[in-house]
Amino acid sequence: MSLPATYLQMLSTLTEDGELRMELVEQKMPTPKPGQVIIKVEATPVNPSDLGVMFGMADAAASTTAGSGAATKLSAPVSSQGMRVMTARIGQPLPVGNEGAGTVVAAGDDKEAQALMGKTVAAMGGGMYGQYRCVDAIMCMPLLDGNTAKDGASSFVNPLTALCMVENMRMDGHTALVHTAAASNLGQMLNRICQADGVELVNIVRKKEQADILSAMGAKYIVDSSSDTFLADLTDAVHATGATLAFDATGGGTLASTILSAMEGAAARTPGAYSIYGSVAHKQVFLYGGLDTSPTTLTRGYGMAWGVGGWLLPNFLAKAGLEVAGRLRTRVANELKTTFASNYTDEISLTEALQADVVRKYQAKTTGEKFLICPQKDI
Amino acid sequence: MSLPATYLQMLSTLTEDGELRMELVEQKMPTPKPGQVIIKVEATPVNPSDLGVMFGMADAAASTTAGSGAATKLSAPVSSQGMRVMTARIGQPLPVGNEGAGTVVAAGDDKEAQALMGKTVAAMGGGMYGQYRCVDAIMCMPLLDGNTAKDGASSFVNPLTALCMVENMRMDGHTALVHTAAASNLGQMLNRICQADGVELVNIVRKKEQADILSAMGAKYIVDSSSDTFLADLTDAVHATGATLAFDATGGGTLASTILSAMEGAAARTPGAYSIYGSVAHKQVFLYGGLDTSPTTLTRGYGMAWGVGGWLLPNFLAKAGLEVAGRLRTRVANELKTTFASNYTDEISLTEALQADVVRKYQAKTTGEKFLICPQKDI
Numbered sequence: 001m002s003l004p005a006t007y008l009q010m011l012s013t014l015t016e017d018g019e020l021r022m023e024l025v026e027q028k029m030p031t032p033k034p035g036q037v038i039i040k041v042e043a044t045p046v047n048p049s050d051l052g053v054m055f056g057m058a059d060a061a062a063s064t065t066a067g068s069g070a071a072t073k074l075s076a077p078v079s080s081q082g083m084r085v086m087t088a089r090i091g092q093p094l095p096v097g098n099e100g101a102g103t104v105v106a107a108g109d110d111k112e113a114q115a116l117m118g119k120t121v122a123a124m125g126g127g128m129y130g131q132y133r134c135v136d137a138i139m140c141m142p143l144l145d146g147n148t149a150k151d152g153a154s155s156f157v158n159p160l161t162a163l164c165m166v167e168n169m170r171m172d173g174h175t176a177l178v179h180t181a182a183a184s185n186l187g188q189m190l191n192r193i194c195q196a197d198g199v200e201l202v203n204i205v206r207k208k209e210q211a212d213i214l215s216a217m218g219a220k221y222i223v224d225s226s227s228d229t230f231l232a233d234l235t236d237a238v239h240a241t242g243a244t245l246a247f248d249a250t251g252g253g254t255l256a257s258t259i260l261s262a263m264e265g266a267a268a269r270t271p272g273a274y275s276i277y278g279s280v281a282h283k284q285v286f287l288y289g290g291l292d293t294s295p296t297t298l299t300r301g302y303g304m305a306w307g308v309g310g311w312l313l314p315n316f317l318a319k320a321g322l323e324v325a326g327r328l329r330t331r332v333a334n335e336l337k338t339t340f341a342s343n344y345t346d347e348i349s350l351t352e353a354l355q356a357d358v359v360r361k362y363q364a365k366t367t368g369e370k371f372l373i374c375p376q377k378d379i
Numbered sequence: 380m381s382l383p384a385t386y387l388q389m390l391s392t393l394t395e396d397g398e399l400r401m402e403l404v405e406q407k408m409p410t411p412k413p414g415q416v417i418i419k420v421e422a423t424p425v426n427p428s429d430l431g432v433m434f435g436m437a438d439a440a441a442s443t444t445a446g447s448g449a450a451t452k453l454s455a456p457v458s459s460q461g462m463r464v465m466t467a468r469i470g471q472p473l474p475v476g477n478e479g480a481g482t483v484v485a486a487g488d489d490k491e492a493q494a495l496m497g498k499t500v501a502a503m504g505g506g507m508y509g510q511y512r513c514v515d516a517i518m519c520m521p522l523l524d525g526n527t528a529k530d531g532a533s534s535f536v537n538p539l540t541a542l543c544m545v546e547n548m549r550m551d552g553h554t555a556l557v558h559t560a561a562a563s564n565l566g567q568m569l570n571r572i573c574q575a576d577g578v579e580l581v582n583i584v585r586k587k588e589q590a591d592i593l594s595a596m597g598a599k600y601i602v603d604s605s606s607d608t609f610l611a612d613l614t615d616a617v618h619a620t621g622a623t624l625a626f627d628a629t630g631g632g633t634l635a636s637t638i639l640s641a642m643e644g645a646a647a648r649t650p651g652a653y654s655i656y657g658s659v660a661h662k663q664v665f666l667y668g669g670l671d672t673s674p675t676t677l678t679r680g681y682g683m684a685w686g687v688g689g690w691l692l693p694n695f696l697a698k699a700g701l702e703v704a705g706r707l708r709t710r711v712a713n714e715l716k717t718t719f720a721s722n723y724t725d726e727i728s729l730t731e732a733l734q735a736d737v738v739r740k741y742q743a744k745t746t747g748e749k750f751l752i753c754p755q756k757d758i
Contacts, residue, residue, distance in 0.1 A: 052655050085680055088653050251679060274467050276431050277691050284688075290679065298675040298687070300630060300666070301464055305694055309663075309686030310679070312656050 003029050003038070003106060008070055008379065009130030010350060011093040012054050014086055020058035020076040022354055024379070025093070030134045034108040037116050037137050043153035044100030044128040045342065046353070046362045046371040048249075048289060054096050056089065057082030060363040065356045069379055074354040095127030097373070101143065101152035105132075113137040120148065122155035129350065131375045141329055147336055150344075153372060154185075157313065159332040159340040161288065162189040164316050165247050166199055167324060172284070176200040178238065178246035178259055181291060182222070183210035185342055185370055186249075191219050192339045200241035204234070204255075213368075225255065231262060239266035246285040247311065252292030256285040256308050257299050264302035278303010286311035291365065345369045349377035382408050382417065382485060387449055387758065388509030389729060390472040391433050393465055399437035399455040401733055403758070404472070409513045413487040416495050416516050422532035423479030423507040424721065425732070425741045425750040427628075427668060433475050435468065436461030439742040444735045448758055453733040474506030476752070480522065480531035484511075492516040499527065501534035508729065510754045520708055526715055532751060533564075533721040536692065538711040540667065541568040543695050544626050545578055546703060551663070555579035557617065557625035557638055560670060561601070562589035564721055564749055565628075570598050571718045579620035583613070583634075592747075610637060610644075618645035625664040626690065631671030635664040635687050636678050643681035657682010665690035670744065724748045728756035 008024040015021060032038050051060070055076060063076035078086070101122040107113040120143045125135035143152040169177055179190055182203035191214060194201040202221040205211050211222045221237040223230065237243075238259075246259045260283050267279035283302065288311040298308060317325050332340050345368070352358050353373050362371040387403040394400060411417050430439070434455060442455035457465070480501040486492040499522045504514035522531045548556055558569055561582035570593060573580040581600040584590050590601045600616040602609065616622075617638075625638045639662050646658035662681065667690040677687060696704050711719050724747070731737050732752050741750040 056655060088647055089655070092653055094653070094655075257674075268467055274471055274473070276435060276468070276473075277693075280694065282694075287679070288683075295636075296677040296679060298677070300669065300675060300689070304667075304689035304691035307686055307688030308677070309688070310683035312683035314656075315659065315661075315684055 003132070005029055007131040008350060009127060010096050010353070012096050013091070013093045014056065014058075014078065014083075014089050016090055018078045018080070018083055020055060020078050022054060022074040022096070024070050024072065024350055024354070026070070027130070029132065032106050032108040032113065032134055034110040035113055035137055036108045036134055037104045037113050037121075037140060038106040038132055038134050039100075039102040039121060039123060039125075039140070040105045041100050041128055041130060041133050041375045042102040042149035044097050044373045044375065045154045045157075045344070046373060047098060047154070047157050048291070048365055049157060050096060050098055051363060051365075052290075053094055053098075055363070056086050061360055063356045063359050065354060069351060072351045072354045074356065074359065095130075097129030098126060099124040099154065099156040100128035100133070101149040101155065102133075103149070104140070107137070110137065116140055116142065119143075120152065122152040124156035129353070129373060129375065131350075141333055143336065144333060150372065151336055154342040155332050155336065155340070158186045158189055158342065160317070160328055161313050162186055162193055163328045163331065164313060164320070165190060166193055166197060167320060167328070168286075168311075168316060169199070169245050171320070172245065174243070174245035174284070176202070176241040176243035176245075178202040178204065178243045180204040180225075180246070180255060180259075181249035181289070183213045184249065188213070188217060189340055191217050196339065200243065202234070202237040202241055202243055204259075231258060231265075234259065234262040235265040238262045239269055244281055244283050248285055248287050249289035250292040251287040251290040252294035252296055254297050254299075255292070256287060256296055259285050260302040260306050260308075261299070264306075275303075278305060280305055282307065284308075288312070343370060344372040346371045347374050347377075348372070349379055350375050351379045382511070384408055386510040387729060388506060389475050389732070391475050392470070392472045393435065393437075393457065393462075393468050395469055397457045397459070397462055399434060399457050401433060401453040401475070403449050403451065403729055403733070405449070406509070408511065411485055411487040411492065411513055413489040414492055414516055415487045415513055416483045416492050416500075416519060417485040417511055417513050418479075418481040418500060418502060418504075418519070419484045420479050420507055420509060420512050420754045421481040421528035423476050423752045423754065424533045424536075424723070425752060426477060426533075426536050427670070427744055428536060429475060429477055430742060430744075431669075432473055432477075434742070435465050440739055442735045442738050444733060448730060451730045451733045453735065453738065474509075476508030477505060478503040478533065478535040479507035479512070480528040480534065481512075482528070483519070486516070489516065495519055495521065498522075499531065501531040503535035508732070508752055508754065510729075520712055522715065523712060529723075529751065530715055534711050534715065534719070537565045537568055537721065538719040539696070539707055540692050541565055541572055542707045542710065543692060543699070544569060545572055545576060546699060546707070547665075547690075547695060548578070548624050550699070551624065551661075553622070553624035553663070555581070555620040555622035555624075557581040557583065557622045559583040559604075559625070559634060560628035560668070561598075562592045563628065567592070567596060568719055570596050575718065579622065581613070581616040581620055581622055583638075604634065610641060613638065613641040614644040617641045618648055623660055623662050627664055627666050628668035629671040630666040630669040631673035631675055633676050633678075634671070635666060635675055638664050639681040639685050639687075640678070643685075654682075657684060659684055661686065663687075667691070722749060723751040725750045726753050726756075727751070728758055729754050730758045
């Protein structure tokens with residue numbers, strides 16, 4: 001089978017005059033090196049983490065589209081503060097799309113690469129918003145027979161993040177978890193994992209509809225942050241579960257601090273000598289997302305044994321090591337249509353992904369809505 | 380030698396009606412258990428960490444004194460918010476004074492205890508603001524011949540904290556340090572340790588006088604946070620030293636966040652691929668004090684590989700283990716009058732420590748001022 005000489009790839013560029021530009025750029029089809037394969041990308045999701053690379057600090061909601069077909073261009077304005085924060089990316093065309101799946105249509109000479117020829121594989125290769133993508137064979141996860149590229153498009157970011165939260169919990173000696181924005185696709189996976197593994201999970205949501213989703217899944221601890229009794233409810237749930245580790249998708253505001261207050265309040269319910277330094281067990285909140293872009297405010301009213309920090313999947317995987325990464329990947333492949341099933345509300349082409357009205361929809365990050373880009377759809 | 384039947388000890392109690400009361404309470408002289416000794420306390424410093432136990436959230440500056448001699452009582456008002464935060468200590472008389480030194484005047488039957496009879500020792504036993512203190516013999520650090528109780532009064536809190544900062548740096552794979560309130564007694568010790576050990580140290584101060592103190596000690600990197608060019612100066616110093624770990628004595632406000640911004644800015648100066656997730660090396664700020672009681676505000680403009688958290692000496696020592704603690708203690712004993720020398724501006728009795736005008740002085744935590752309580756002085 002002969003491949004086309006070129007293909008289209010989506011790139012995001014911040015220009016010096018304050019414009020964030022996304023467009024399809026024609027790339028020369030590479031010849032795979034011995035250990036590489038070329039994937040014909042068939043399905044690649046729009047994750048919140050992709051939006052960060054696509055838009056950065058640009059005002060995506062104010063974006064406009066010009067041109068059509070392969071010449072479609074999206075433009076979003078960037079404030080002067082946004083320009084300051086993103087100085088380092090000015091003029092650099094960034095490939096977008098963290099993960100995706102498709103068919104291996106060319107392979108290098110190595111045995112590992114050749115073994116993937118014709119297979120449907122998933123990969124977290126970066127630059128997946130394109131018609132083709134050349135990646136190292138060892139980066140590919142072959143899907144089980146019968147699973148399609150659409151089934152496997154989201155095999156990495158959400159499944160591995162959810163699995164690594166539980167892995168991180170065990171590694172650091174915690175025994176239960178708190179999770180925010182808990183009705184998200186990722187949050188639902190985390191509920192399935194925790195139920196299967198017997199790990200207690202406190203789900204924090206903002207709305208009754210979100211609570212209902214989790215309730216229907218059999219979640220035991222659901223706390224609504226919009227409730228007047230939020231802190232008391234959270235403290236009760238943290239006390240019941242013994243959770244001393246939280247993963248927060250919102251990042252900004254006072255939520256992380258409130259979680260630490262609840263953990264300290266729960267610890268104080270256990271009789272023991274009073275110490276002005278608070279409880280001794282380490283209480284940790286990892287901020288793995290930034291749905292709330294305002295500063296993080298910490299009241300520090302929870303003693304001295306606490307931590308707050310950023311959390312990023314690749315950094316954790318690097319720390320956890322290859323054995324752990326391999327074990328988790330195998331679990332994802334085996335449970336792709338159960339534990340790690342993703343639902344997509346919209347399937348769009350590469351050019352549709354550059355339409356301003358579509359951008360406004362997927363950029364809203366509405367619970368339950370998830371977009372899948374199908375790069376083989378007509379542009 | 381026969382001991383008195385009773386002795387006076389300072390206790391701090393939060394009453395239900397919003398009063399923080401400090402007073403001298405007559406205690407029965409204990410009989411030491413086999414492994415214990417009784418120290419006649421001769422010198423015990425007023426550290427910022429002691430003030431936390433003494434006053435908590437009370438308004439120490441508004442305190443008043445009543446009575447005289449052994450009946451002296453200090454009273455400080457507590458706001459309703461302070462009462463909420465300190466609910467757990469209401470009605471509990473707390474012993475105060477973390478560390479001190481004196482002569483062992485009684486010992487239990489164990490060989491280790493007997494070996495200390497008549498020796499001048501330092502101890503971090505808690506409850507050291509009293510005429511006597513019964514502690515486990517293994518908690519005692521015998522001073523070298525010729526060193527007095529006054530020399531050894533501050534053998535633990537500041538020396539071990541400064542040593543453990545360097546120890547923590549090595550344990551977590553960092554190679555240089557940032558320190559705030561850097562001209563403090565502790566900060567000066569840290570400078571001596573870092574110079575002796577060849578560790579690069581970035582000193583953050585708020586005033587020129589503080590910079591002058593450190594400059595005279597040979598400190599290489601001194602940055603003034605009150606300067607208009609603070610962030611740029613700090614970024615330069617962090618870049619020059621490669622520091623990715625900071626210890627912050629202030630705790631509140633934006634200082635921790637600014638330090639992380641400087642670390643990220645310094646990392647960005649090393650050429651490499653741009654990532655929206657920021658630099659990969661972990662950047663950490665530990666808050667070990669709370670000179671600024673306002674909330675900690677984090678802008679999060681420094682990627683995902685960062686952490687902020689509380690830091691407490693006993694928690695770190697527990698993690699580091701006995702071998703490390705023993706090694707550090709030996710170093711303190713050997714370098715007590717050089718690296719770990721403390722200067723006291725005032726020597727006061729137990730009753731003087733309860734005088735409102737004296738409280739206002741030591742509670743101000745002025746750089747260079749340090750109070751030593753001498754419990755054997757006439758009350």
